[in-house]
Amino acid sequence: MADAVSVLPGLTEETAVTSGPAERSGAHRLAAFEGLLQRHLRGIRRVAYRLAGNVDDAEDLLQEALVEAFRAFDRYQPGTYFDRWVYRIMTRTHIDWVRRRGRRPETSLDAPVGPSGDTLVSLIGDTRGDPQHLTDIADLDGPIQAALDRLPAEFKTAVVLADVEGLSYDEIAAAVGCPVGTVRSRLHRARETLRRALQPYLMRGSWK
C-alpha cells in the first residue's frame, strides 16, 4: 500500500517541463499530500475500516474522504496532526453515508461473521453458546466488528477514535465537532453497550 501510494516519482519533473504553473502547482500539492498520507496511512486506514465495517466499504470511505481532504488541502495547517484533520473529514463523510442509508444495522443478525462463519446471533446474542473456541483477538474480529456496527454512527465514531486509535476527549471533540461532555457521554454508552454484547468473551483469553 505504502509503496503504491507514491509521491509522484518522475511525474513532477515531467510536468515541470511540459506544463504550466497550474499543473505544476497541482503536482506539488499532490506530492505534499501523499507525503503526509504515507506517514499517517496506517491509522487512517484502521479508522476507515472500523467505521465502515468491511473492506469494500472501507475503501470507498477512505477514497471519498481522502479526495475530499485533498480538495480542502489548502485549509490544512502545516505542523498540525494530519491524521486528526483527516479523521474529521472521514467521520463527517461516514455519518453522512449512514444517514443516507438509514439507521439500520449494517450487519444482519443472520449474516455469517468471523472466520468460522458463525452468525452474529450465535456469537453475541446467545450467551448460552460456548465461546471457548474463540481464544484469539483475530478470531474475535468478526464479532467485535459486528458489535461495533450495531452502534449508532456517532457512538461508533467515538469508541473507534478513543479505543482503537487512542485519541483524547479533546481530540475526538475536535474531530467530530461536538462538546467534550458529549464525547464522554457517547463513550460511556458505547462502551457499556459493547461490554454487554461481548460479555461472554471479555474475561477469557489473552486480553483478560
Added chain:
Amino acid sequence: MSRHVTDRLSAYLDGALGASALEQVEAHLEVCGSCSRAYQELQALQRMLRGLPEPPLSQGFADRLHWRLQREAAHPTRRGALRWFQVRPPFRVALACATMLLILGLPATWMADRLVPPETPLDTDAYIREYLVFSLDQPLVDEASPAFVISDSFAPESPRR
C-alpha cells in the same frame, strides 16, 4: 454500600474524573463486586479494541487512490461553486419546502388569475338604453317622486323606544 458507579466507570478508565469523584469510585470498587467486575470487563474491552488486527485492503486500491488524486490535482473540482449547495439537513428540509412552494405556488397564483372571471366595468349606456326600452310606461321620474323626497327629508325623527 454507596450507590453503584457503573455510569462513571468509562470516565474512570480514561482518567477523566475529578478528585472527589475519583475517590468515591475507588472506594466503591473496593467493596462492590458487581462494579468491580464491570470495570475489569471495560478494561478487557479496551485491550481487545486496541489489539484488533490491521485491516487488509485490496491489491489495486493504492493505485486507484493515486489515480483519483492525480486527476483531482490536474482538474480540481470547483469547491467554491459547489459549497453553496451543500447545506445541513435541517436547512435541506427548509430549502425543499421553499422550492416546493415556489414550484407549486407560482402556477397556483397564475391559475387563480384565470379562474376568477374578470370584473367588467358597468356599461351605463347599455343600462339606460335597456331601461328606456322596457319602462316607457313607467318613467324614471313621476309626479309623486318629488313630493315623496321632500316629505321624507323633512319628516321628524321618530323617538327611539
